[in-house]
Each structure stands twice: as C-alpha cells, then as structure tokens.
Amino acid sequence: MRMVTLPGGESVPALGLGTWHMGERGSDRAAEADALRCGIDLGMTLIDTAEMYGTGGAEEVVGAAIRDRRDKVFLISKVLPFNASRNGTVEACEASLARLGVEAIDLYLLHWPGPSPLEETLAGFEDLQRDGKIRHWGVSNFDTSEMKALAIEPGGSACVTNQVLYNLARRGIEFDLLPWCVARSMPVMAYSPLEQGRLSGNKALAEVAGRHGVTELQIALAWVLDRDGVIVIPKAGRLDHVRQNHAALGIRLTSEDRTALDHAFPPPSVKRPLEIL
Numbered sequence: 684m685r686m687v688t689l690p691g692g693e694s695v696p697a698l699g700l701g702t703w704h705m706g707e708r709g710s711d712r713a714a715e716a717d718a719l720r721c722g723i724d725l726g727m728t729l730i731d732t733a734e735m736y737g738t739g740g741a742e743e744v745v746g747a748a749i750r751d752r753r754d755k756v757f758l759i760s761k762v763l764p765f766n767a768s769r770n771g772t773v774e775a776c777e778a779s780l781a782r783l784g785v786e787a788i789d790l791y792l793l794h795w796p797g798p799s800p801l802e803e804t805l806a807g808f809e810d811l812q813r814d815g816k817i818r819h820w821g822v823s824n825f826d827t828s829e830m831k832a833l834a835i836e837p838g839g840s841a842c843v844t845n846q847v848l849y850n851l852a853r854r855g856i857e858f859d860l861l862p863w864c865v866a867r868s869m870p871v872m873a874y875s876p877l878e879q880g881r882l883s884g885n886k887a888l889a890e891v892a893g894r895h896g897v898t899e900l901q902i903a904l905a906w907v908l909d910r911d912g913v914i915v916i917p918k919a920g921r922l923d924h925v926r927q928n929h930a931a932l933g934i935r936l937t938s939e940d941r942t943a944l945d946h947a948f949p950p951p952s953v954k955r956p957l958e959i960l
C-alpha cells in the first residue's frame with residue numbers, strides 16, 4: 684500500500700474506502716460489510732463514513748465490518764454542519780461512536796462549512812480529543828478562502844486534512860487549494876474519484892485503459908493516485924469493484940497517458956469556486 688503522511692507524522696493509506704449510500708437498505712448491509720472487509724484485507728484500511736450517510740446506517744455497516752479488526756483500520760467520520768456547535772459536535776460524535784461500536788474515531792471532519800462559528804466546532808473537536816473520543820480532526824468542502832480563515836483561528840493549524848471533490852473531470856482545486864494544502868504538508872482527501880461512475884465510457888480514458896488492459900475507471904483512479912499528498916476514497920459495494928480499485932495501485936501511467944488525459948480533461952487556468960457533490 685502506498686502511504687501518505689499526515690501533519691504530525693502518522694502514515695495512512697493513500698487508497699481507502701468510501702461508504703456513501705451504504706446502510707440505506709437493510710438487505711444490502713451484509714454484502715456492503717463484506718466489501719469493506721475485502722478492502723481492509725487488501726490493505727485499504729482507511730474508511731470514510733459520516734453521520735449523514737444512510738442517516739447513520741453507513742456507520743452501522745462500518746461497525747459490523749470492523750468489529751473483529753478495529754485495530755487495523757484508520758476510521759474517519761463527519762459531523763453535519765447543523766450539529767456543529769460545541770456541544771452538538773460532542774453529542775454527534777458520541778452517537779457516531781455508538782453506531783460504529785468503537786471507543787474512538789481516528790479522524791473527525793466537519794462535513795461542510797455551516798452555520799456554527801468555527802471556534803465553536805473547534806472547541807467541540809478539542810473537547811473530544813481531550814476525552815480520547817477522536818484522535819485528529821479536519822474539514823471537508825472548504826475552499827481556499829475558508830482554509831485561510833480556519834488557519835488563523837486559535838487551534839486551527841491542528842487541521843490534518845480537507846476532504847474535497849477531486850477527479851479528472853473536477854480539477855478546479857489544482858489552481859490554488861491543492862497547492863495551498865501541499866505547501867502546508869496537509870493531505871487532501873479526494874472524494875468521488877470515479878465521478879460516481881460517470882467517467883466510464885469516456886473516449887480518452889478508454890484509449891489509455893486499452894493500452895494498460897484495465898477499465899476506464901481504474902485509469903481514473905490511477906490518475907488521482909498519481910498525485911502527491913492526495914488520499915483517495917472510492918466507494919465500492921461490490922467485491923469485484925473493490926478488487927479492481929485495489930489493482931489500480933499497480934497501474935503506472937506513462938507521460939503519453941498523462942498528456943492524453945490532460946488534453947481531454949484540461950487543468951484549470953483560472954480560479955473556480957470549489958465544486959461540491
């Protein structure tokens with residue numbers, strides 16, 4: 684497994700497992716937990732979930748998947764902005780811990796900027812850290828100006844990541860947000876790296892995929908994995924998809940591949956507002 688270093692020196696896998704839409708249907712839960720266990724066994728031991736997903740159902744699926752392997756996993760969950768007052772953050776985290784069946788979350792994120800003042804949310808994160816309920820905290824869907832505002836909050840420099848939309852079709856962060864984070868040795872966590880499957884069928888991706896004997900989505904994933912300081916969290920509820928995503932780690936893109944992909948999916952030349960799914 685390729686590793687990425689968090690500020691503070693801890694290493695986490697560059698390729699993890701997303702869970703959005705898991706836990707929504709009771710009949711799918713066992714298969715979803717199997718898919719997560721398969722990923723963990725392949726070394727994709729970073730799991731991203733949120734209180735929002737399946738209204739807590741995804742956290743229950745994750746809890747079932749990791750029951751006998753908690754110590755192998757770097758566990759991430761998120762607080763909804765509407766819950767992110769100081770006390771609300773603590774209460775939301777405690778509810779997540781109960782659904783996950785764990786004593787602590789490794790990384791707890793504010794899901795997107797919301798109505799609570801940042802100082803309130805940060806105070807909640809600090810309470811949770813002091814009580815051993817979370818180890819690290821970070822944010823999600825913060826644009827560069829929001830990261831700059833966070834950085835000057837008291838305690839704001841303890842943020843370890845910003846989880847944002849990033850894939851071949853969504854390269855806006857390359858203009859300023861990604862360089863801003865890289866300059867601070869803060870990994871960016873790329874969500875929806877497969878554009879939720881919609882990159883399948885793209886002609887440029889198909890050509891590159893043909894050269895490597897893999898699928899278009901594996902190339903899309905290999906492209907994000909090729910970036911320094913980026914953690915990637917594709918979601919796969921099917922075992923074959925989990926294995927294909929893991930195999931993307933072994934794909935070495937050539938300069939010809941990168942040029943073809945840059946041509947089809949040009950990098951940004953101007954600042955674009957952060958896109959959110």
Ligand SMILES: NC(=O)c1ccc[n+]([C@@H]2O[C@H](COP(=O)([O-])OP(=O)(O)OC[C@H]3O[C@@H](n4cnc5c(N)ncnc54)[C@H](OP(=O)(O)O)[C@@H]3O)[C@@H](O)[C@H]2O)c1
Nearest residue numbers: 701702703874875876877878879917918919920921924927
């Ligand atoms: N912070 C945020 O605001 C935010 C927003 C969105 C997502 N996220 C996180 O990021 C994770 C990933 O993003 P996402 O779920 O939106 O989208 P994604 O990972 O880009 O795509 C997931 C979709 O692709 C399919 N898929 C996965 N691997 C595949 C493969 N090898 N071949 C073909 N299809 C494949 C999955 O199908 P199957 O499930 O059927 O395998 C699923 O339908 C989420 O699950 C969540 O944890 C965070």
